[in-house]
Amino acid sequence: MTPFLARHRWWLTRTLVLPLHIAVFASVAFFLVRLVPGDPVMARVDASGGFTPEDYARAAEQMGLSGSIWEQFGRFWSALITFDLGTSPVTGRPVWEEVMSRLPSTIELVTLGLLGSVVLALVLALITLSTRRPRLHTVLRGYGKLAGAVPDFAVAILGLVLFYVVLQVIPAPLGRVDPRMSLPDVIGFPLLDSVITGRWDVVGAIVARYVLPLSVLVLVHTPSLWRQLSLGLSEQVAAPPTLFKVASGATRLSVYLSVLRRACASSVVMLGAMFGGLIGGVVVIEELFGFGGVGRFAITSVEQLDFVGLQGFLVVVAALCLLVFFLVDLVNMILDPRRRPGVRVDG
Amino acid sequence: MTEALVAVPPSVTATTPRRGASAWRTWLPAGPFAVFVLLTIVARWVVPFDPETVVAPANLAPGGAHAFGTDSTGMDVFSRTIAATRVNLVMAVLVTLMATVTGLVLGLVLGMNEAAGGVRGLVGRGMTRFTDLTDAVPPLIVGVVVVGLFGPSLVSLSVALALILMPNQVRLTRAEVLKVRGDAYVDAARMAGLLPWQVMVRHVLPNSARPAIENSSNVFGVSIIVSASLGFLGVGLNPPTPEWGVMISSGISDVMLGGWWTTLFPAIALCAAVSSAALLAGVITRLTRSPGH
Numbered sequence: 001m002t003p004f005l006a007r008h009r010w011w012l013t014r015t016l017v018l019p020l021h022i023a024v025f026a027s028v029a030f031f032l033v034r035l036v037p038g039d040p041v042m043a044r045v046d047a048s049g050g051f052t053p054e055d056y057a058r059a060a061e062q063m064g065l066s067g068s069i070w071e072q073f074g075r076f077w078s079a080l081i082t083f084d085l086g087t088s089p090v091t092g093r094p095v096w097e098e099v100m101s102r103l104p105s106t107i108e109l110v111t112l113g114l115l116g117s118v119v120l121a122l123v124l125a126l127i128t129l130s131t132r133r134p135r136l137h138t139v140l141r142g143y144g145k146l147a148g149a150v151p152d153f154a155v156a157i158l159g160l161v162l163f164y165v166v167l168q169v170i171p172a173p174l175g176r177v178d179p180r181m182s183l184p185d186v187i188g189f190p191l192l193d194s195v196i197t198g199r200w201d202v203v204g205a206i207v208a209r210y211v212l213p214l215s216v217l218v219l220v221h222t223p224s225l226w227r228q229l230s231l232g233l234s235e236q237v238a239a240p241p242t243l244f245k246v247a248s249g250a251t252r253l254s255v256y257l258s259v260l261r262r263a264c265a266s267s268v269v270m271l272g273a274m275f276g277g278l279i280g281g282v283v284v285i286e287e288l289f290g291f292g293g294v295g296r297f298a299i300t301s302v303e304q305l306d307f308v309g310l311q312g313f314l315v316v317v318a319a320l321c322l323l324v325f326f327l328v329d330l331v332n333m334i335l336d337p338r339r340r341p342g343v344r345v346d347g
Numbered sequence: 348m349t350e351a352l353v354a355v356p357p358s359v360t361a362t363t364p365r366r367g368a369s370a371w372r373t374w375l376p377a378g379p380f381a382v383f384v385l386l387t388i389v390a391r392w393v394v395p396f397d398p399e400t401v402v403a404p405a406n407l408a409p410g411g412a413h414a415f416g417t418d419s420t421g422m423d424v425f426s427r428t429i430a431a432t433r434v435n436l437v438m439a440v441l442v443t444l445m446a447t448v449t450g451l452v453l454g455l456v457l458g459m460n461e462a463a464g465g466v467r468g469l470v471g472r473g474m475t476r477f478t479d480l481t482d483a484v485p486p487l488i489v490g491v492v493v494v495g496l497f498g499p500s501l502v503s504l505s506v507a508l509a510l511i512l513m514p515n516q517v518r519l520t521r522a523e524v525l526k527v528r529g530d531a532y533v534d535a536a537r538m539a540g541l542l543p544w545q546v547m548v549r550h551v552l553p554n555s556a557r558p559a560i561e562n563s564s565n566v567f568g569v570s571i572i573v574s575a576s577l578g579f580l581g582v583g584l585n586p587p588t589p590e591w592g593v594m595i596s597s598g599i600s601d602v603m604l605g606g607w608w609t610t611l612f613p614a615i616a617l618c619a620a621v622s623s624a625a626l627l628a629g630v631i632t633r634l635t636r637s638p639g640h
Contacts (some may be wrong), residue, residue, distance in 0.1 A: 025483060032492075148565055149625035151572040153579060154614040157595060161607045172603065273482060280485020284576045288599070298488055299580060302495030310492065314484065321483035 010333055010340035018326045022319045029314040030076050033307050034069065065307070085312030090304045095312035098297060103316065104188030106286070106293035110278045112210070113217030114271065120218055121226045121267065128233060129256055144227035152220040153284040159212050160288070170212055173289040177205040213285050221274060228270045232263030265332050265339065272328035276321040377630045379623035386429060387436045396423035398430035398589045409608050416608040418594070419601055422587065428612050431589040435571055435620065438505055442570040445509035447563045450516020454559065455552055457517065458524025475521065478514040486511040490573055494582045504577065504584070508570045516559045516566065523555035530554075557635050564628040568621045575617050591617045
């Protein structure tokens with residue numbers, strides 16, 4: 001192996017594995033959807049006035065269910081490499097378009113929520129590092145114990161009752177904007193698009209409707225992140241590298257950054273896992289506030305036995321999550337070279 | 348794939364509660380959970396009204412005979428909230444048992460076979476990779492898919508949730524098995540002539556089950572949340588079966604009209620049940636880590 005390859009092996013191999021993971025997943029999604037009991041074609045054929053084998057064949061064709069399972073598998077794959085996920089027999093539109101028209105708004109909500117969580121966790125970390133009061137530390141650690149112990153939609157409902165019904169300070173949870181307003185559409189992210197097009201009235205409306213759902217997401221999901229970070233901090237805060245840093249007269253900021261860098265590996269992994277969980281999990285919040293998103297598409301597909309749609313949705317979401325996991329691994333390997341494969345560490 | 352580098356909590360401080368006088372302090376956090384279990388058992392007999400029939404005019408505000416009011420069809424919200432503990436908690440118990448038991452078995456088998464040569468090791472390593480990959484599907488979506496396609500019943504719902512929550516248990520057990528399998532007593536047992544499965548069941552399993560068992564209360568809480576979320580999304584059990592998620596979603600439209608009680612009380616009950624499981628986690632951790640265990 002040339003020195004260049006040897007030096008860059010850590011991210012090259014990880015990058016090469018990514019398409020493989022996605023391929024495995026796409027295949028699993030294909031077979032999973034076909035494991036369903038009963039004959040899905042029969043559910044779609046209008047059998048009330050009797051039907052001919054031709055009707056059945058046409059319906060099967062439409063659902064991508066004609067031919068043997070291996071023929072279907074071959075067709076599925078040859079279409080997939082050109083990003084063609086088939087056409088939904090229910091809506092008559094390409095599944096790729098259906099998913100992509102909904103995915104950005106979900107990603108926007110999740111990303112903003114996680115961004116808030118990261119900021120809050122960092123603030124808490126800074127407080128922990130810069131004060132010594134044990135009582136405060138206990139309180140902060142206690143907040144981490146809430147991880148996974150609070151259902152976000154129940155909290156959102158408490159918030160709705162308090163702020164919408166009782167105090168009447170937030171707008172009705174009936175969508176991103178006032179029903180009379182239209183959303184600009186440039187690249188699909190509602191908030192970003194309104195900023196790009198300079199529709200500040202729409203931006204204001206969206207922000208007003210995002211405040212409650214986002215605060216709920218941040219408050220409920222930060223503990224998972226904070227718990228990992230605070231465990232890392234307590235391990236690293238008095239570790240030899242920190243002491244060395246302090247003894248060598250580094251600035252306070254540089255010491256903090258060094259501690260954070262060593263302490264954050266498991267919270268970065270947690271962040272990736274949270275993103276994966278929320279892409280599907282945030283559907284409950286979206287339903288509650290009338291936002292609509294990619295989760296709604298999955299539920300509709302299941303309800304209407306739209307296999308092409310469901311399969312396409314699974315492939316896209318899994319690919320997105322695998323991409324995020326890939327970024328997580330890269331970030332961790334950049335932050336801490338000891339995590340790169342093939343690196344030997346003493347001690 | 349992301350390696351399992353999620354931090355392990357540092358071992359609990361050495362101040363294990365003394366026996367006798369302060370034993371109640373150990374058990375106190377388990378109190379709320381015990382109340383919920385009790386309610387699960389006696390719910391049907393203590394509720395003042397039948398939770399599945401119309402007993403009063405619709406949309407009565409809380410007060411009088413109906414402490415939590417009535418919902419838009421005239422069913423008693425208090426009776427339904429209490430009766431729902433049965434559905435939600437029984438499901439959570441089933442899920443926790445299934446996920447933990449299969450997680451322990453799979454984790455044990457994977458951990459013991461991973462380093463083996465030949466086909467056995469290859470299959471073991473492949474399976475481990477695969478459990479990592481399952482993270483890429485959002486849990487709630489798996490629930491929606493399984494329940495939507497196999498029908499909403501207590502069994503399909505429980506199996507779906509168990510499948511979702513199992514990989515984590517597998518991972519925890521596997522990591523512990525990898526640590527334990529090299530210990531001297533395992534070698535000693537092997538050299539004493541025990542068969543491989545005897546070594547696995549008698550020596551490796553008891554010493555590597557702790558993380559998964561401690562995590563089981565977490566599984567319990569999550570399964571309540573996910574089952575209620577599924578109900579909320581309309582893919583859970585069919586109404587009028589009392590279930591918190593369904594009650595919350597059917598009450599949402601009332602909230603807009605000022606009828607907050609049909610939604611608020613099940614939401615509070617849901618939060619309380621999940622937090623009671625979280626409190627139980629502390630008790631379990633303390634019990635499994637106290638000396639003599």
